Structures are given as C-alpha cells and as structure tokens.
Amino acid sequence: MRSLKFVVPFVLFLVLAGFFAVGLQRDPREIPSPFIDKPAPAFKLEQLHDAAKPFTPEDMKGRVWMLNVWASWCVSCRVEHPLLVEMSKRNIVPIVGLNYKDQRDAGMQWLTRFGNPYVLSAYDFDGRVGIDYGVYGVPETFVIDKMGVVRYKQIGPITPEALEGKILPLLKKLQA
Numbered sequence: 001m002r003s004l005k006f007v008v009p010f011v012l013f014l015v016l017a018g019f020f021a022v023g024l025q026r027d028p029r030e031i032p033s034p035f036i037d038k039p040a041p042a043f044k045l046e047q048l049h050d051a052a053k054p055f056t057p058e059d060m061k062g063r064v065w066m067l068n069v070w071a072s073w074c075v076s077c078r079v080e081h082p083l084l085v086e087m088s089k090r091n092i093v094p095i096v097g098l099n100y101k102d103q104r105d106a107g108m109q110w111l112t113r114f115g116n117p118y119v120l121s122a123y124d125f126d127g128r129v130g131i132d133y134g135v136y137g138v139p140e141t142f143v144i145d146k147m148g149v150v151r152y153k154q155i156g157p158i159t160p161e162a163l164e165g166k167i168l169p170l171l172k173k174l175q176a
Helices: 004-024 075-089 104-114 128-132 160-175
Strands: 065-070 095-100 120-124 140-144 149-155
Touching (some): 065 075, 095 128, 104 120, 120 128, 140 160
Parallel strands (some): 095 120
Antiparallel strands (some): 065 140, 140 149
C-alpha cells in the first residue's frame, strides 16, 4: 500500500509529460478547419469601394480564388500585405478581400496607402460573415476551388514559406 503512494503520482507524471511532449511538437498555427473540403459558406455583402454593388461567393464559381480576411487595424495584415500585392502583380490567383469589422473609410485609405491586391473587397462591417467562416483573428485566408469548395485555410499572415510550400502548389493543382 505504501508503494502505491509513490507509484500513482509517478504514473500521472508520466502521462502528463507524454501529453506535453506531443503538444510541444505540434504547430499551434495549424488548427484544422471544419470548412476544409466543404462548400464555402454563402453570403451577400456590399463591396468596400461601392456599397451599391453586392458580392457573393457565387460570383467566383468556376474560378479558383482566395478569400483574404483583413482589416486596417490589423498589424499582421500589414505584414502579409506586400506578399498579396506581389501575388496580384503576378496574376497568380484572384484575391477577394473580406474587410472585417472595419470602418469603410479606414479600409479604403489603407488600400490606397499600401496598394490594393484585391479584385474587390467585400465589406463585413459587423463580422457576421467572418463568424460564418470560423474567423477568430485576422488575417486569415481561404483557398476556394472552382466548385466553391474550401480547400485550404491559412491562419495568420501568409508567409513566403507558406506561399511556396503550400499555397502555390495547391493553386497549381486546383487550376490544372
């Protein structure tokens, strides 16, 4: 009985150490999205630059495209923005912006100042569409195929490594 007094805490320690060891080897940015391989949630929003023009994901059907969630108040968005501008100049894929919980004027000024990589930006003032897409931080980017199915989600800024290692190969495969 006396030996159980030492064995039980030791076994619990080993189990907890095992969980921590597995957890430390995982990338905290790689959170599985429930939207992967499922149709992109439908929505209808006005465009940032023209409130009279609506946008829906249906408008992009038949094309591979990216939906990039951004905001003028987002520091990380500023980090990834030059990469998006470069992608736009190279005409790699149409990028649709989802201006998330932002002021319309602030969003438009931000694009004027830093460049506009988007074919258009949908204006998600209250963040409801972002919630439907499972957005819990900006920036986030979704790669959507020709059938309107979400194939990839990038949480956080797109890095050159993520672009070269994951996004560009996926886009090439989807555009084939």
